[in-house]
Amino acid sequence: MAAAAPPTPSSTPFFLDDGAGGQRLCVHYPAVLAAAAAPRGQILLLPPFAEEMNKSRRMIALAARAFAAAGVEVLTIDLLGCGDSSGDFGDAAWTRWSDDVRLAVGWLDARALPGTDGAKPPLWLWGLRAGALLAPAAFDLALDRPLHLLLWQPVTAGKLQLQQFMRLRVAADLIGGQAKGAVQAMRDQLARGEPVEIAGYLLAPALAEGLESAQLKPSPRVRRVAWLELSPREDATLTPAATMAVEAWTAQGAEVRAAVCQGPSFWAATEIEEAPRLIEASLAALTADADFATRPVEAVSA
Template sequence: MTAASTAFFLDAGARGQRLCVHTPAASLDGAGAPLGQILLLPAFAEEMNKSRRMTALAARAFAAAGLEVLTLDLLGCGDSSGDFGDASWADWQDDARIAAAWLDGRALPGPDGAKPPLWLWGLRAGALLAPAAIEAVADRSVRLLLWQPVTTGKLQLQQFMRLRVAADLIGGQAKGAVQAMRDQLARGESVEIAGYRLSPALAHGLEAAQLKPSPRVSRVAWLELSTREDAGLTPAASMAVQAWQAQGAEVRAAVCQGPSFWAATEIEEAPRLIEASLAALTAGDDFATQPAVPPEAVAA
């Protein structure tokens, strides 16, 4: 049985505290050693809030399968210290580093002297924080579990700005809205978008962020969602997967049927995504050769 999750505040020094939820792994071998550790790198702004139920369900499922899970609220998000408008991209990178270091400090070497693998669970733009987390664990085998990843921050920023454009359309003031926001940020001023105050330091850092193939990453589980049962990866995703393979990583990539829960009006669930994730997280040496989506995740 999975032990109960524990909420606590992780010390970020002068930058305050970060609310974390730790879910220990169920003991599957009688010794209590987890099969691996997982760090959630959360989605951006309101996408994070819409995803909370899915990430909580997944964390419990992962822990029941023998993996230790840590989730956190970044600076200015949820119940962590600070305001969203005061956060910079560098702050969030530091948050990813301290969370990864906390998990790393708990990892015990196995009989072979190696620590269990660390999975960085990147949800949407959270994937862009993976390079910072990798920096904090120099001697670990690092793997990526990517849920509908955004691999260029410029795209996430553009999508976020369109929320303001949509609101201005209703008010008849959409003309030049994006350029006006960019001009405001260039002057060092924050902009208000969908109830969030976006600082220049966060906007510029996010826009420059990228997730590129790294030799430090041994496995990548790239999972996307579609309401269609026969959907395939987009051309951009296929190219990214090929780049990771060329770097030497083992890759599983698939599209699971389910709603875009991070952008839904109501809170949605995508159980098939969790099933496909579990199959990837617990796979053995056949990681890259077995179907990326298990039969139970595609059943009608």
């Protein structure tokens, strides 16, 4: 008799009330569990910036289902002005996005049930690209359980993300022959309190200022860090900047697992791309019980 197929992870979209008359679209993926089993943990997506989120939605959905199937409860959220959440992108501010993270963490924490040992499962903050910069919003919350980070190609300094975003406008102006002084002109406009239109997104001064000053620095609040990057090459290694960041987290006392997975930069690809090895390496980190700070060799090079 053939074995029964494993259950397919379900997903439920719903809106979270922000307490100020707005709503945030969330998608909940319950953990697939055996009878009487407790979830391995919970994970909250911290989404990437602007168009990178649209390019990443398929990978996020694939990964969320894989995580749920492995016994990890997942929550994804569209921040203020993004996706089907309240507001327009021009309404967004970094402080409001940080509030959204805390709102989502609170929702998950209220659902977290103790296991047989009486302890709540760990909470993972899943930072994709600039989403990693939103993780500190949860560091000071009073959570009586471990806090871990799952980082996908993390941006650790918002200034770099803002510069990259502004270059999209410069590229468009090059085509029109108006690129000279474009970045400074945008900065001057923002300094006057005026929003700037870039690649179809209206960037408000409050969001630009907050993004530029945002940083992800090692925190004693975080116990584990899974730092995963992508490269089209099979033999790629961490960049010097990433290596220094990993060393800083280790020095702070965190257990760190770092690896480069072979796959495309799906958040910036022209077509929608998938990177299955990144999901495999993430699963290896999420389900590790001991000896966490080891390279997930099979997931990376299989």
